[in-house]
Amino acid sequence: MTGKMRALACAGALVAGLAGCSSSGESSDGTVTITWGHWGTADMWGPTATKLAQAFEKSHPKIKVKIEFTPNKEYWTKLQTAAASGSAPDVFWMNGPRIGVYASQGALMPLSDQIAKDKLDMSKYPKALVDLYQLDGKQYGIPKDYDTIGLFYNKDLFDKAKVKYPTADWTWDDVRKAADKLTDASSGVWSIGAPAWNQTHYYDTMVQAGGYIISDDKKKSGFDDPASLQGLQFWKDFLDKKQSPTQQQMTDTDPSVLFQNGKLAMFYDGSYDAVMYQNSKGLNWDVAPMPKGPKSNASIIHGLANVIYAKTKHPQEAWEFEKFLSSEEGNRIQAESGAVIPAYEGLADAWAKSMPGKNLQIFLDAATTAVPYPISKNTAVWARKEVDAITKAYTDGNQVEPIAKEFAATMNADLSAEK
Known part of the structure; x- marks a missing residue:
């Protein structure tokens, strides 16, 4: 995903027996250098990461932060290898689906004792996200942000097709009606992007139809539920009507890039990508609430956390940086940059105001009815499948229902094997 991992899948397993230590170092004058790993795009998150590191170094002159940026598609593969070889960053980004794998295999430093010692107030962060980064009663990460989903649209393409802009009253039928008018094959413009992306696309519509991804007890897949199938079919219809690029076309060129280039009139995307679109020259965009399905217009909510590598050579310095990133000051820097919605209580409004003229408030409103990102203890086992x-x-010539039902059986088997 541009700005964040798109599918949040393919976590993989760490090699057993973590050895060695991270690549941080100490100079002759006692100054310690720690590393901080993150993904995203360099132009979107890079300036914010630099501001955070500089602000921390100003208040901690004996600690320097080396930023390690990795492109989205390479981040988890690189991290898995680094964690196994003992060279992972001292502090790095973590997401919900992978916390269980990395924590259970000893790659992450438990933070509960440090949190208690320094009396960090964890109530300042959304409880659902705090709980997401716990395993067996221990806290392994502190939330840094959260994200919800909205309907981004190209105002110029809507104007050209004489279609009214999306509003809070839009339903799935309104999206379909708009799609019938917005595709312009002669200009290489599609109405909407329908990639096989879960958090920003089919998870939302599965829930909006009244379905579910995984049962509350984490024992059953929802991919064979009739309502879930309706939510999955929502996207296939746009593909079948050639109102969306094909899966191959969206593999060759990321649909977020197509949207930036004026080739998609509508695109469901996360709050984290707003700053990327804002920085895209010539793109006249705005965003509307999720259109309502048969049951709701619920959005999937997720959030990232910063974690500390278990084999860091400088655990105290890494903890000081972790605390800063989690602090009100650190979250405020995030908020004012427009990069992400900060997890720290009371700062979301600053993010919403970071792009005057854009309706970012819809992402904050969506959080009140949002559904947590679905995980199980070993999400990675079934996520890639x-x-x-x-x-x-979603590939031309295939049908949704039989493939989804077949996967549901596979997922059920994987869930039953979880310990």
Whole structure:
């Protein structure tokens, strides 16, 4: 995903027996250098990361932060290898689906004792996100942000097609009606992007139809539920009508890039990508609330956390940086940059005001009815299979229902094997 991992899948397993230590160092004058790993795009998150590091160094002159940026598609593969070889960053980004794998295999430093010692007030962060980064009663990460989903649209393309802009009253039918008018094959413009992306696309519509991804007890897949199938089919219809690029076309060129280039009139995307679109020259965009499905217009909510590598050579310095990133000051820097919605209580409004003229408030409003990102103890086991299955279902000539039902059986088997 541009700005964040798109599918949040393919976590993989760490090699057993973590050895060695991270690549941080100490100079002759006692100054310690720690590393901080993150993904995203350099132009979107890079300036914010630099501001955070500089602000921390100003208040901690004996600690320097070396920023390690990794492109989205390479981040988890690189991290898995680094964690196994003992060279992972001292502090790095973590997401919900992978916390169980990295924590259970000893790659992450438990933070509960430090939190208690320094009396960090964890109530300042959304409880659902705090709980997401716990395993067996221990806290392994502190939330840095949260994100919800909205309907981004190109105002110039809507004007050209004489279609009214999306509003809070839009339903799935309104999206369909707009799509019938917005595709302009002669200009290489599609109405909407329908990639096989879970958090920003089919998870939302599965829930909006009244379905679910995984049962509350984490024992059953929802991919064979009739309502879930309706939500999955929502996207396939746009593909079948050639109102969206094909899966292959969206693999060759990321649909967020197509949107930036004026080739998509509508695109469901996360709050984290607003700053990227804002920085895209010539793109006349805005964003509307999620259109309502048969049951709701619920959005999937997720959030990232910063974690500390278990084999860091400088655990105290890494903890000081972790605390800063989690602090009100650190979250305020995030908010004012427009990069992400900060997790720290009371700062979301600053983010919403970071791009005057854009309706970012819809992402904050969505949080009140949002559904947590679905995970199980070993999400990675079935997550990659899920994306592969839905990609296949969304490929020309294939049908959604039989493929989704087949995957549901596979997912159920994986869930039953969890310990």
